[in-house]
Amino acid sequence: MAAKKEIIELFASIRGQNRRELLEFEAKKVLSAWGVKTTRIELARDTNEAVKLAREIKYPVVLKIASPDIIHKSDARGVKVGLSSEIEVKQAFEEIVANVRAYKPDANILGVAVQEFIPPAREVIVGTLRDPSFGPVVMFGLGGIWVEVLKDVSFRLAPITKEDALEMVQEIRGYPVLAGTRGAPPADFEALADLLQRVGELAVEFPEISEIDLNPVFVFDEGKGVVAADARIILGEG
Amino acid sequence: MLRFFRRKPAPKPKRRRVVKKPRKPKATPRRRGPPSRGEAIGAFFEPRAVLVVGASGIRAEPTQEFFRPTVENMLRFYRGKTHVVDLSGRLEGASRDLRKVRGKAELAILTLPQGPALKNVKRLVDARVRAVIAAPRYEQGVREELEAAVKRGVRVLGPNAAMGTLNTRNGLCASFERGLMPKQGGIAIISQSNSVGAAILDSACFRGIGVSKFVSTGDAVDVNEAELIDYLSRDVNTRVICVGIREVREGRGFVEAVRRAAEKKPVVVLKGGVVGEQDKIYDAAIKQALAIRVRDVEELLGVAEALAKQPLMLGDRVAIISNASGPAILVADAIHREGLILAKLSEKTAKAMAHKYPGISVVNPLELGVGAEAKCYGFTLEQVLADPGVDGVVVITALKSRPLEPDDARVVAEVAKKFKKPVVGVAMGGEDHILVHDALKDMSVPVYDLAEKAVCALKALRRYGQIRWRVGG
Numbered sequence: 001m002a003a004k005k006e007i008i009e010l011f012a013s014i015r016g017q018n019r020r021e022l023l024e025f026e027a028k029k030v031l032s033a034w035g036v037k038t039t040r041i042e043l044a045r046d047t048n049e050a051v052k053l054a055r056e057i058k059y060p061v062v063l064k065i066a067s068p069d070i071i072h073k074s075d076a077r078g079v080k081v082g083l084s085s086e087i088e089v090k091q092a093f094e095e096i097v098a099n100v101r102a103y104k105p106d107a108n109i110l111g112v113a114v115q116e117f118i119p120p121a122r123e124v125i126v127g128t129l130r131d132p133s134f135g136p137v138v139m140f141g142l143g144g145i146w147v148e149v150l151k152d153v154s155f156r157l158a159p160i161t162k163e164d165a166l167e168m169v170q171e172i173r174g175y176p177v178l179a180g181t182r183g184a185p186p187a188d189f190e191a192l193a194d195l196l197q198r199v200g201e202l203a204v205e206f207p208e209i210s211e212i213d214l215n216p217v218f219v220f221d222e223g224k225g226v227v228a229a230d231a232r233i234i235l236g237e238g
Numbered sequence: 239m240l241r242f243f244r245r246k247p248a249p250k251p252k253r254r255r256v257v258k259k260p261r262k263p264k265a266t267p268r269r270r271g272p273p274s275r276g277e278a279i280g281a282f283f284e285p286r287a288v289l290v291v292g293a294s295g296i297r298a299e300p301t302q303e304f305f306r307p308t309v310e311n312m313l314r315f316y317r318g319k320t321h322v323v324d325l326s327g328r329l330e331g332a333s334r335d336l337r338k339v340r341g342k343a344e345l346a347i348l349t350l351p352q353g354p355a356l357k358n359v360k361r362l363v364d365a366r367v368r369a370v371i372a373a374p375r376y377e378q379g380v381r382e383e384l385e386a387a388v389k390r391g392v393r394v395l396g397p398n399a400a401m402g403t404l405n406t407r408n409g410l411c412a413s414f415e416r417g418l419m420p421k422q423g424g425i426a427i428i429s430q431s432n433s434v435g436a437a438i439l440d441s442a443c444f445r446g447i448g449v450s451k452f453v454s455t456g457d458a459v460d461v462n463e464a465e466l467i468d469y470l471s472r473d474v475n476t477r478v479i480c481v482g483i484r485e486v487r488e489g490r491g492f493v494e495a496v497r498r499a500a501e502k503k504p505v506v507v508l509k510g511g512v513v514g515e516q517d518k519i520y521d522a523a524i525k526q527a528l529a530i531r532v533r534d535v536e537e538l539l540g541v542a543e544a545l546a547k548q549p550l551m552l553g554d555r556v557a558i559i560s561n562a563s564g565p566a567i568l569v570a571d572a573i574h575r576e577g578l579i580l581a582k583l584s585e586k587t588a589k590a591m592a593h594k595y596p597g598i599s600v601v602n603p604l605e606l607g608v609g610a611e612a613k614c615y616g617f618t619l620e621q622v623l624a625d626p627g628v629d630g631v632v633v634i635t636a637l638k639s640r641p642l643e644p645d646d647a648r649v650v651a652e653v654a655k656k657f658k659k660p661v662v663g664v665a666m667g668g669e670d671h672i673l674v675h676d677a678l679k680d681m682s683v684p685v686y687d688l689a690e691k692a693v694c695a696l697k698a699l700r701r702y703g704q705i706r707w708r709v710g711g
Contacts, residue, residue, distance in 0.1 A: 131519050133489035151514070155522040157493065164526065 003033040004205070010155045011208060011235060020210075020235045023066050025113045027231040034202050036195060038228040039111065041115040047090045053114040060084040062115040063092045065100050067073035067108040076103040082117065106230060114139075117206075120179060122187055123216035126196060126228075128158060128203035130210050130236070138196055142174040143216045150174075157202035165193035187219040210236035254626050255633060262495075279461065279469040281369035283405045283451055285345035286413065287319040288312060289367060291336065291358065292349035295326030298374035304349035304400055304414045308373070312347075315409040315419050319343075324355055336361040336667065344368045347402060347412050352380055359383035363390050371403065371412055372396035372456075372477045388460045388531035395623045398456030400683035401432040404439070405451050405473060415439070423448010424477030424546035425539075426470045428463055430455050430484045434508075436533040438482065442656065447543050450475040462487060464495035471499035478545040480507040480538055486523075491529040500710045502526035504545045504702045507531050508538045528705045530698050537694060543684045544695035548660040550703035551696060554630035555581035557622045557695040558603035560634035561642060565666055566603035569632050572693035581628040601622040608639065616653050630660045630696050633683075637670045644673035660699045664692045 007030050014022055019173045022030065028038040033061040040057055043066055054061045055170050065078030077099035084186035093112050100107055116129040121192035123143030131137050132159050141153035154168040169192060170190065195217065203209055274587060292298070292305025292310060300369065303534075309329065312320040318322065321339045333339060336358060350358055356379055366695055372384055376397040381545075384394050394402040395403065402412030406422040420442040427449065429435030434534075435454045442449050450473065453466055463481060470479045475495035479499055485493050486509075496505050507529045512520050524531045532538045554695040556578050560566040570580060580602050588600040598606060604622065606614050616632070622628055631654075637646045655663035663685035665674035671687040678685050 046616055131488045131489070131516075134493070134519060134523055135490060137522070153518065155515075155519045156491075157519075157526055165489055168522075190454070 001010050003035075006033050007146060007206065011206070014235065016122060017068075017132070019068050020237070021068065021071075021108070022233040022235070023068060023113075024064065024231060027212075027233040031202075031228060031231055036202075036214075037225060039118055041113050041234050043111050044114050045111040047093045047193055050089050050093045050112060050114055050177040050232060051086050053088070054083070054089045057114060057116045061089065061115045062117050063089065063096055064113045064115060065096050066110045066113045067100065067107050067109075069104060070100060076100045076107075077085060092161075092213045096188060113146070118218060118229060119149055119216070121220045124178075124219055125153075125213075125215045126217050127214060128199055128209070128212040130203075136200070136207075138168070138200040138203070140171060140196060142177060146172070146174045146177075158237070159204050160197055160200045162193050162197060165196040167194070168196065185221045188222050188224055191224075192217075192219055195226050195228075208235050210234050244555045250671070256349070269415065278368055279465060281344045281393065282371070282403045282453065282461070283410065283537070284345065284394060284408065285318070285369065285410070285701045286319060287343040287345075288316065288410070288650045289323065289343035289346040289350065289362075289365070291320045291323045291325075291337055291346055291362065291682045293325040293351065293354055296351050296354075298349055298351040298355075302374075302400070302414070304373045307414045308347055308349055308412065309403070311411040311413055311416065311419075314412040314417075314615050316602050318411045319658070323571045325350065325358075335657055339563070340365045345371070345412070347352060347371045347373060349373045349414070352377055356383060356527075361386055363387045363392055367392060369393045369590045370395070371399055373400040373402065373414060374398070375457070392458040395458075396456035397459065397517060397609050397668035399431070400456075401429065401435040401452070401454035403451070404429040406449055413452075418443060420449040421446060422475075424450055424475065425480060426450045426473065426478070426540045427452045427468050427475040427480045427482070428455065428470070429453075429482040430463070431457075431482060432456065432471075434482045434535065438480070438539065441535060441539055445539065445675070447539055448546070450477075458487065459563055462491075464491045467492075467495040467505070476503065478504050478506065478542045480506045480508070480542050481529075481659055483537070484511060486520075489523065493523055496527035498527050500705060504698075504705075506538055506542050506545070506698070508533070508535070528709070530701050537691070539600045540684070540686060540691050540695050541698040544660070544662060544699055545702060547682045547684055548654075548699055549658045550706060551630045551660050551700040552703050552707075554578050554700065555627060555695065556693075557581045557583065557617065557625070557631045559618055559631060559633065560608065560624060560636070561604050561606045561608060561640055562617075562634060565602075565634045565636060565664060568689040569634060569693060570603060572689045573658055575690075576697040578630075578693065578697060581625070583622070584625050585629050587625045590621045591618065609641060611641060612643075612649040615646070618651040619650060619653045619661070620656075623653070623661070624660055628659065629630050630662075630699065632662055632689075632692055632696065633663060633673060634664045634666075635674055636666070637673065644670075644677040647674045647677050647685070648681065649705075651683040654683050662692045664684065664689060 012217040025041045025043050030037050042053045060082050063080045070076045078096050125141045127139045136158040139154050140156050141147040146152045148228050152173050155169040156164045211231040214228040217228045290309050298304050322332035327334040346362050400414045415436045418439040433453050470476045505522050556573050558566050558569050590602045632649045663683050665671045675685045
């Protein structure tokens with residue numbers, strides 16, 4: 001239960017800062033503690049730290065602004081991808097901070113997060129919400145237009161069994177994309193089901209979580225796993 | 239012109255009443271301590287005697303009269319004792335004073351308006367009733383009185399539960415809608431909404447669908463759907479539980495109760511009023527509760543009738559038997575839409591058919607030809623049900639320009655009951671449908687007027703087959 005303690009402490013510190021939304025690197029810390037695989041991400045407070053972290057994480061890396069006041073990082077030009085050298089990382093760090101300052105002069109900037117770069121795979125969305133009648137609910141959908149335009153999502157009340165998880169994956173209309181069409185191999189359903197179960201358990205275990213949003217989650221081919229590339233966790237009021 | 243929209247008075251012998259000698263319901267043994275909360279639910283359906291309390295001089299709600307019609311229903315259908323208390327003192331044979339009926343009834347139907355109800359809820363408790371149906375909507379004040387009564391050990395249904403409770407076995411008809419007494423059968427209905435409940439009962443009466451018990455829950459200050467589902471899951475006369483809900487009050491408790499019940503008998507849920515994401519969450523909750531979701535009253539009864547009368551379907555393969563090709567195609571389409579499959583008939587079936595009816599080509603749908611009579615239907619159905627490649631059968635009986643008589647369709651039910659596979663009937667059209675439907679209504683095969691409805695019923699039997707398999711029963 002070390003994970004639980006770690007998460008409780010983190011939530012307390014977020015609340016202590018009068019915040020309800022976790023920053024990406026914080027959300028990923030919670031998820032990793034809970035056994036959900038995420039892209040590696042660490043906070044750098046200055047360029048030297050960024051370079052050090054980039055070396056540890058291994059090039060190429062992605063840099064993202066870490067500020068509770070910036071919700072849409074790309075809109076603030078706070079994201080730089082495909083950085084493969086020390087000079088590029090330093091430059092990107094400075095540029096991101098300057099861009100965000102210009103975008104929102106009073107933004108509280110904690111630093112810049114350095115994240116491992118993952119070659120894209122099939123994208124899905126996994127999340128939880130709290131329904132007024134039923135409590136924690138797990139959501140699943142395919143990334144991009146599948147969710148945004150076609151509302152092609154499935155739900156289950158948490159916690160869910162492995163059977164429930166597989167059913168919710170098969171239920172969406174876009175399922176053939178994951179099953180593999182035109183010679184493409186099937187996605188790693190085992191890993192995906194495990195992710196859905198874990199996210200559901202997280203929402204049940206911590207009633208203060210009002211929303212989890214993993215978007216996108218990269219689903220690799222069978223046997224190669226899944227990884228949450230971006231993550232948001234929002235705590236409930238009070 | 240307006241008068242054309244006025245309700246016609248109901249023709250007198252409109253509904254079939256089970257004609258049986260009045261029989262007193264068994265007295266519940268007296269006990270020392272108060273009954274447990276679960277047991278007390280029984281008093282809503284099998285009370286020792288019933289008390290109807292109202293005031294004939296004043297309506298409980300400006301547009302609605304509850305008292306007189308409820309008294310009429312009870313006197314007309316109930317085979318136990320009905321005591322009537324009329325605070326206005328006008329109804330013949332009624333008492334004027336609640337104190338005079340002390341200890342005489344277990345169930346009270348409260349139809350008083352807000353004002354007099356304020357004083358009399360307490361008197362009901364003093365009169366030692368165990369259960370109260372609060373028919374009108376009631377505002378604060380009476381609601382608090384009802385809650386106080388609950389604290390003193392009385393169970394309360396409603397308020398806003400004017401459709402009350404109904405039990406076809408003892409004729410209990412604690413409802414204000416006149417004459418809604420369906421025949422005895424295996425379907426129990428729980429309805430939050432009075433008018434949806436009335437529509438379901440009306441439809442069951444009209445179509446001759448058998449009901450075990452009915453209950454409307456209204457605003458549920460005490461007795462809720464989950465508790466009633468638990469009770470009905472233990473009721474030996476109930477084979478299927480139907481639940482019509484407007485809002486789920488305590489979501490998890492509801493899901494748990496449905497799930498517990500669904501492990502014993504099928505549960506069908508009608509839930510409206512939700513769209514988009516919310517609707518999908520309800521879909522998920524109902525699925526996880528192992529229940530079957532329907533979208534309207536007709537589908538509810540169609541599905542429930544099949545679940546009450548027919549065995550479960552243990553595979554996806556459906557055979558169609560018909561004396562008309564067009565309807566068979568429509569049924570085949572519906573089978574694909576519902577995710578079922580057309581069965582492939584075995585060599586053995588083909589041989590048996592070729593031997594007896596060489597003119598019929600043995601492919602699915604099996605077309606018997608326009609001249610097919612009862613004998614041919616019976617023989618074919620027998621072969622098809624014995625075929626191990628068939629899990630369920632749709633039998634279409636077209637009457638127009640054919641020698642087939644409505645009563646010939648009875649052979650379908652006679653053969654079907656020899657096998658443990660589901661059979662549903664389709665008789666399309668208007669009058670023709672009614673003719674076949676009536677010929678079969680007291681038998682075990684349900685008959686539908688559309689391909690879609692018949693296949694939907696079969697799909698529900700398949701779904702419940704999967705549910706039972708999943709829970710290992």
